[in-house]
Amino acid sequence: MKFTDGYWKLLPGVTLLRPQSVDEVVDDAGRLVVYAPTAPILTRGDTLNRPLVTVSFDAPMDDVVGVRIEHHQGRRDPGPHFEVSRAPGDSKVVLPLVEGEHGASLTSGRLAARVATDGGWRVDFVADGRVLTSSTDRSVGVVTTPDGAHHVREQLTIGVGEHLYGLGERFGALVKNGQSVDIWNEDGGTASDQAYKNVPFYLSDAGYGVFVAHPERVSFEVGTEVVSRTQFSVVGETLQYYVIYGATPKEILSRYTALTGRPARVPAWSFGLWLSTSFTTDYDEGTVTSFIDGMAEREIPLSVFHFDCFWMRQFHWCDFVWDPATFPDPEGMLARLRAKGLRISAWINPYVAQRSHLFAEGCEKGYLVLTPAGDVWQWDMWQAGMALVDFTNPDAKAWYLAQLKGLLDQGVDCFKTDFGERIPTDVVWHDGSDPQRMHNYYAHLYNEAVFELLQAERGEGEAVLFARSATAGGQQFPVHWGGDCESTYASMAESLRGGLSLALSGFGYWSHDIGGFEGTPDPAVFKRWTAFGLLSSHSRLHASDSYRVPWAFDDEAVDVARTFTRLKMSLMPYLARVAGEAHGQGVPMMRPMMLEFPGDRGTAGVDTQYMLGDALLVAPVFSTEGDVEYYVPEGRWTNLLDGRAVSGPRWVAERHGFDSLPLLVRPGTVLPVGARTDRPDYAWADGVTLRLFELPDGHDSTTTVPSETGEPTTFRTRREGRRVTVTSDDARAPWAVQVGDRVVRAEGAGSVELPV
Template sequence: MKFTDGFWLMRDGVHASYATEVRDVRATAETLTAYAAVKRVERRGDTLNSPLITVELFSPAEGVIGVRATHHAGKRDNGPHFALPGATEGAGKVAGDGTVMTLTSGPLTARLDTSAPWNLTFENADGEVLTAAERKGIAFATTPDGGHHMIGQLALGVGEQIYGLGERFTPFVKNGQSVDIWQADGGTSSEQAYKNIPFHLSSRGYGVFVDHPGKVSYEIGSEAVGQVQFSVEDQSLAYYVVAGPTPKDVLDRYTSLTGRPALPPAWSFGLWLTTSFTTSYDEETVMSFVDGMAERDIPLSVFHFDCFWMREYQWSDFTWDNDVFPDPAGMLCRLKGKGLKVSVWINPYIAQKSHLFDEGRELGYLVRRPDGDIWQWDLWQAGMALVDFTNPDAYAWFQAKLKVLLDQGVDCFKTDFGERIPTEVVWHDGSDPERMHNYYTHLYNQCVFELLEAERGEGEAVLFARSATAGGQQFPVHWGGDCWSSFGAMAESLRGGLSLSLSGFGFWSHDIGGFEGTPDPDVFKRWLAFGLLSSHSRLHGSSSYRVPWEFGDEAVDVARKFTKLKHRLMPYLYDAAARAHTTGIPLMRPMLLEFPEDPTARALDRQYMLGPDLLVAPVFSSSGDVEFYLPEGTWTRLLTGERVQGGRWLRERHGFDSLPLYVREGAVLALGADEGRPDGDWLDGLTLFAAHGAPGERTVSVPDRTGAPAATYRVVRSDDGSVRLAGPDEGVRLVVAGEAAI
């Protein structure tokens, strides 16, 4: 939200009060509290009829400093609040030197000079200023509509770039944008987002998390061009500055505070195929798809039933449409017999025609309006109501309905929707409706994920979720929502996924071929290669099928090739997935995560690193022409072993069975032998592919299904160019780039 009219004036009817000077400081060993006047106080009379802003500095975790600015502290706090599972006590230390007070936590120091005009700086371990809340850095403003907004501003350095704020499909670098953290079902072609995360990451090696689950309005170098501004309509605003020095360090600390991504099961990394949304399908259709994939030698891991597995007008009642699927338990058993896992679509809405509506109404499990009526509308489902997950009994009730499906043989759920949450309602626990709008998705996905962990066991739970807020990374996987079937939408989807990955989310997917419309075969084939070199891979559409043979024989060949390649890459990918689980570093990584010192890498949004060592540049054209950037070093084409010098842009032309796929200098990729499934025995027939590199030693781990190392190998490059295994090598094939095929 913008409050000013240019640099000098305020907008009509807006009055702003800025922290101007410190009038008092109270300190403990671990916290600082400053009382800031909103004008210069030159005489006693200046203290009358004028507010103070209370500014608290504290540290909830090593390398994280919190700032809480409050105007009136008497406002009732009904929640909800973001959970901070990594918060600890005693992480910060306060010190004073004359008029300067500091709070230090790990490599980060907040410095406040109480004698000067307001200036709160944040410095790294070398004493360099990362950012600062300067003369307009902390404020409150009143607006003509009676609103009261708390405002924070943090300075942008020259050339500093800002990323994150959730899965945003607008430009990857957020400088110059206005962003509202407000859940919306807006597709992938607008400024709206399904996954709104009030966390941004800076190219200068720090991050900022605004601890407010409601609407947070950002102006990123857009209102004040040298500032990142964030505001909330409230009496208090809290945010955390998260130290680096590298972007990876920032994500490590941020996800340690807000929750690490769970490790998805290995089988979930294989190819998912769905019925699509509004297409006509029954068991015969489903089995024709499954058998068709097998006949064409395209390995399939998961089959997903979208909305119409349930009866029309009755979503979600979790009851199979018996006219279409007369024997659901038998069908699930038959699918399991073909080695498949099964997913079904759900959402948190209850249609009036469903028997669960009457049940939920009688039990008091549906969200109500202030007058006591159940909140309903006809958008999406006729007479649709909403499950109140703030009610523990409703939470358990919802889980009990899903458990019936798990007992039938369902393995996981696509948790769709969760964005269109009304604010003119009353929640069971008294939560603030404005704050619950964004937070609802967290309770929804947590409810389903916890059931899966309880029933299937830790390490076997996985969702396909569309909406999320801060902390939602704990319940993977998330997919990119409703995109068009075009090259432009393919690029939008990647941009959104990379933005989400810089917001703490370790795993992400998208609809291969696009959701809306029917893709041109060229789009579908290019999207196949991209999709099968993503964290998770799903064929899904809206009104048309996405089985590869619908798009020609060449599409079948492309699907087969890249599915099998992904399976071979699983030892490498699952090791990177395990690191996402323990460190928060995503599997699909924007280039700046791996190359933060390379200025060119900081703006790249049409390529990414898959894990630490594999560069992927999807092709967004029918011709196969693709332009991409290789950072400094000697890179190896994975599919040919060819050596290519980096530190430059390249332009290549690729057939549909290829794309730029490069291995980083000195890397050794662990490749499995089993092309048929993602969760085979990775040590059986293991290949270590050694890319070109300088003399030295590289350690390679192959994980087990928990993500822990099952085996570790040492590969040594000698000065004479030879490469050898050091230590046990039984059953391991060493392939040196350029000497043999992978």
């Protein structure tokens, strides 16, 4: 929200109080507390009728500084709050900084907040001898707007050449400089500035991130109120934020996800191809079986089948009852589908239509959200007489999950947790939560509840969702998909931008509707999108009113789907390791170029390509003709599909057929490729081939191939001169090494030596 008219003047009717001096600094049990009057204090009389701003600094974990700006501290705080982990480490408060200098500091690991205590207000956030960002004399503000609302704002400086990223899944430019963003979940598709997944966290390529720990609406002015500052503001009397230091963007994300929660481990089968009934299409068991058998007949591996909304009766969503006219034998049907080796996903949402048999029960027992008058909140959008389950009520949560458990007992494996964005603010929550804060936070409670049920019923590492809405911390409950996009190249590109922006907001996995959701793509769009979708972390064929089976387009679409599905299955030894990094370190599987190459300024604004893990560069093709331009970082890269070499740093223009795209292997890579192409969940080390790409003389690396059920298998690769040696002490199955076209095979533990 903007408060000024240009740089010098406030907007009409706006008043602003700013810290003008520091009255006192206090070491409060490891917290640095600063009392800052809103005018210089020259005499005792200046303290009368004078507002005071209290700013406190603490260290929840190393390399993180928490900042709390407060005006009036007596306001009731009903919650909810983001869960922030605390693991205090090496921190200290120093008063003064050095002998003869006016100032104070709080140090957290390598990061310090240095507060000037003489002259105007200034706080520098310093790490490794340099200032990362600062709060200056015009930054902190306690604001009153013409409607009488109180706000607290902060403005942190943006350096020359600095780029900011994140703020959730945003479909505009990847670099957020020059954008105004409101953190407020909306069901707005992928073609506007609204988003399903709003996250009040941004990452800077200057070595820091900022997390504004407010579930309610947070307004960001990224170089738009003042072009050299990022402003963020909330309604109320308090603003809490955290500055996070990292020597690299990956390190910042790792620290941020340590603070707000790491992505869970997802099952191996979830990396296979998901096929949906689509939304409003006509289907029954015969249709479903024909789709599944059609995929098998065409040798396109399929891992998950998804039943979208109309598995339930119209006007009954959600009652969790299979439509008896269409699916008279759901248990038998699910058993028959599972016998084909498939997992089953079912669509759900957190709403209860008035016609549902659960509506009266929810009303009677107080499980539905109420209006201030005590009525059940309802409207007719989406479903007639729709009400909303109150997840702040433990009994309501248990009631809702009991319905889902019934589906799991029938044979469903996972859920598409749709919606969760249209959350009213003129309501009363069971636990007294602030309705403004619950608007975004509801998605967190909803997905958390369903994910925890799946973990309890299916086991750790077997839970997976297909979720649309989220906010900070929602990365703990994967997977998330990009929402309702159109079936065009432009929408394909905006979907990618949304996924890359989400990746820089702490989310480790991401998917999208292959071919687009709204409308029916022409065959060219479908084929280009298929290659992109099967080189994403998770891959789903889904749409609104048309089927997405490849043969609905043309024969070549079938070939493309088969080629890229099988390619992805063969890459599982590599992808499983990359997924482990998302879970263990908070580094996403799909990575914007700047995340993997922070020292290359050529990657700063690139948002039409990405790294899949650390070793594979993917550049989707956004044209029917196959023309594509992509950026290649330094080194000699190799196209995995045809073996052609491309050297960088430079932009490259190429033309690709539908069966191809730029898929480059990073120089110095040992890429493990699996022996199977028919499914994602297999023994990845059994028959694995280690493909070597442009290893420099002196190369010495360890490649780990994970296992779902046992210990990983490790291989050590060393190059000396013109020879390379690969050794494994724990291989228990055949494996091979490939350089160019030459392949050397081994059995179990031992070594392979070959020329390069």
